[in-house]
Amino acid sequence: MALTDADQPLADAKLMRACMAYARALGALIVHHPQEPTLARGACATAGEFASRLGLPSVPAIAERMMLERDLALAENTGGRYHADMLSTADALGPLARARDAGVKVTAGTSIHHLTLNEFDVADYRTFFKFDPPLRPEADREAIVDALADGLIDVIVSSHLPWDEEAKRLPFEEAATGAVGLETFLPACLRLVHAGRLTLLRFFECASLNPARILGLPGGRLAAGAPADLVLFDPDAPFLLDRETLRSKSKNTPFDRQRMQGRVHGTWVGGVRVHGE
Numbered sequence: 001m002a003l004t005d006a007d008q009p010l011a012d013a014k015l016m017r018a019c020m021a022y023a024r025a026l027g028a029l030i031v032h033h034p035q036e037p038t039l040a041r042g043a044c045a046t047a048g049e050f051a052s053r054l055g056l057p058s059v060p061a062i063a064e065r066m067m068l069e070r071d072l073a074l075a076e077n078t079g080g081r082y083h084a085d086m087l088s089t090a091d092a093l094g095p096l097a098r099a100r101d102a103g104v105k106v107t108a109g110t111s112i113h114h115l116t117l118n119e120f121d122v123a124d125y126r127t128f129f130k131f132d133p134p135l136r137p138e139a140d141r142e143a144i145v146d147a148l149a150d151g152l153i154d155v156i157v158s159s160h161l162p163w164d165e166e167a168k169r170l171p172f173e174e175a176a177t178g179a180v181g182l183e184t185f186l187p188a189c190l191r192l193v194h195a196g197r198l199t200l201l202r203f204f205e206c207a208s209l210n211p212a213r214i215l216g217l218p219g220g221r222l223a224a225g226a227p228a229d230l231v232l233f234d235p236d237a238p239f240l241l242d243r244e245t246l247r248s249k250s251k252n253t254p255f256d257r258q259r260m261q262g263r264v265h266g267t268w269v270g271g272v273r274v275h276g277e
Contacts, residue, residue, distance in 0.1 A: 007085075013070060032084065035132075035133055045134045047060040048119070050120065054122070065095060068084055076102065086157065087109070089136055089140050090140050110155070110157070112157070118140075132177045149198050154206065154214065160181040162180050163178065163252050176252075180253050183253075184255050190203075229270065233262060239261075
């Protein structure tokens with residue numbers, strides 16, 4: 001249903017064009033990580049004053065726009081379907097909007113971490129806040145939230161990347177990139193809802209309906225004949241997140257010891273209850 005190299009950007013434009021042409025013939029979707037790899041190599045922060053103060057190797061925000069614009073041009077040229085997996089900068093939104101207006105078959109996602117955190121969260125070199133792409137300035141975060149609410153960005157992803165303690169308890173530059181995201185996804189997204197930045201229906205659309213539509217899956221909605229994959233939750237229930245209580249074997253979450261809202265009371269997969277309090 002889709003072809004991807006996960007978080008490894010494909011630098012060879014000729015190869016990417018061939019991939020898109022073959023994918024179009026198969027009716028498949030290309031999912032790509034838009035970050036120019038030569039600019040991003042070795043980086044662990046976003047270029048700017050804050051990264052300079054911390055002395056961290058950084059990648060300029062333009063690296064995302066550069067790769068996205070190349071991919072959008074190739075998608076327009078081949079007529080293939082393209083999904084940008086994780087947009088995080090305001091600079092990328094203009095090219096995305098223009099491509100949509102031109103009829104390019106493009107969709108885009110962003111991560112819950114880039115919607116709720118910013119570059120200042122890496123102060124004190126906290127490796128649980130090390131992501132790819134790196135966390136961005138607050139102005140970029142605000143722009144991405146607006147793009148999600150307005151429908152320009154289609155999908156919110158959990159960006160679930162579990163690591164053991166040893167992989168994270170290293171100097172910031174050497175630590176593994178990413179965090180667990182499945183168990184914190186709902187309450188983190190509800191922060192946007194409670195702040196009035198996203199309606200609950202728009203959250204459902206971006207977290208469930210749109211991903212299913214883009215991938216051609218039957219789920220993501222309540223309808224006769226659709227899979228009975230359901231979650232029962234209280235959006236207002238407060239709690240203090242303790243990473244040691246996470247069910248994941250990995251505990252690398254940036255939300256540890258934070259006050260959150262939104263407790264899951266039950267989960268059903270295919271009509272069978274698999275979790276419940």
